[in-house]
Amino acid sequence: MTLFKNPEFEFSALLALGASGQRSGEVGEVLTAVNAINKAGLSAQTYVETFRKLGDRLMKAPEGGKSDRETRRFRALRAAQYYAQALFFVLGSDDPGNEEELYKSGRGAWDTFCGLCDPAPVTASVPYGKTPLPVWFFRPDESGRRRPTVILTNGSDGQNVDMWTYGVAAALDRDWNALVYDGPGQGQLIFVDRVVFTPRWENVVTPLVDWLVARSDVTADRIALTGLSMAGDLAPRAAAFERRLAALVAMPGCLDPWLGFPAEIRKILTPNKQETNDVWNKEVVPHLSPAEAATLKKRFEPFSVPAMLAAREGKVFTDFYTPAKLIQSMAVTDVVGHIKTPTLVLDYEFEQFYPGQARQMFDRLTAPKEYVKLTAATGAQLHCSPMAPQQHCEVVFDWLRETLSGG
Structure with a gap:
């Protein structure tokens, strides 16, 4: 198509x-x-x-x-x-x-959609540093019965509506709870509060788990964590340190987000900040087409407030080094082996952003694990199966149900 x-x-x-x-x-x-x-x-x-x-x-x-x-x-x-x-x-x-x-x-x-849901999701602000995390806690009903719960983690440029598509609706259909949140670099935290991504995603997920286990309608030992797009890096990072999670899904598995950037962009980064920024500003930026500049502005903004503010003024950011180093620091290659949580790693035929990384993550895992590749044979190809989120959710939630019920 x-x-x-x-x-x-x-x-x-x-x-x-x-x-x-x-x-x-x-x-x-x-x-x-x-x-x-x-x-x-x-x-x-x-x-x-x-x-x-x-x-x-x-x-x-x-x-x-x-x-x-x-x-x-x-x-x-x-x-x-x-x-x-x-x-x-x-x-x-x-x-x-x-x-x-x-x-x-x-x-x-x-928020209008959420307010019209029956029941409406519980909204709250979960403590995180100086800027709390907005959360939306969806429940099938208001009975207060304890249920399995899935924490849905967005990527670097998704919005809350994507979490409905890739998890909330599927969870509610299966009589599960679902938690949606904005973390640093996402949604409200980047566009309004101006808080960029952090490589220590366990510091984001742990307060969410604290909030959930304190609730009487959550089964504390049946909390799962999913990560969509670049959150296929964030969620595994959190699971390597937050041991109360009962299941983990990386969609797709991502070991190093920096490798998702074009090689000609990555080679600009050197150990020297001044040298890096000189090359960026003098040799690269003047030759960027408007479309190329727009793409780079978008991809770098969750990692740099100055980059975001410059982009809003129609300018290309001048400090390439700082956000590039932040992105580079988000690699989880060395911590995946610490994950103890049963893990499902998804991969996609014709993956555009992180080709090969899902299989590499699966091979590094020592926890109970499963690898599933979604393909063009059923229209589920490309990053995050954009044409087949229902298939995507079927694979994820069938595996979650089996994993959280003990097989």
């Missing part, structure tokens, strides 16, 4: 299209938007404008009558998806300074 000739736009749109299976997208809406963008001429500007307007429209009452609670709920969820689509490319648009406002539009749609 080809929606756009550009692979970045193609992958993002496929995520929106695939999300339709979990009601966090709509095939007709996405394809209509794709047609409009192609007709206008594919660019960050046309993509952002089209999906933002679609989100705005869904947050209003539909034509032809008053909408009921369920209609408003899932219109808001789809709006959150479309705002997230626009947010991803806004730094390459004509109005990059609109990034925080666009994030807040998507967050508002997500």
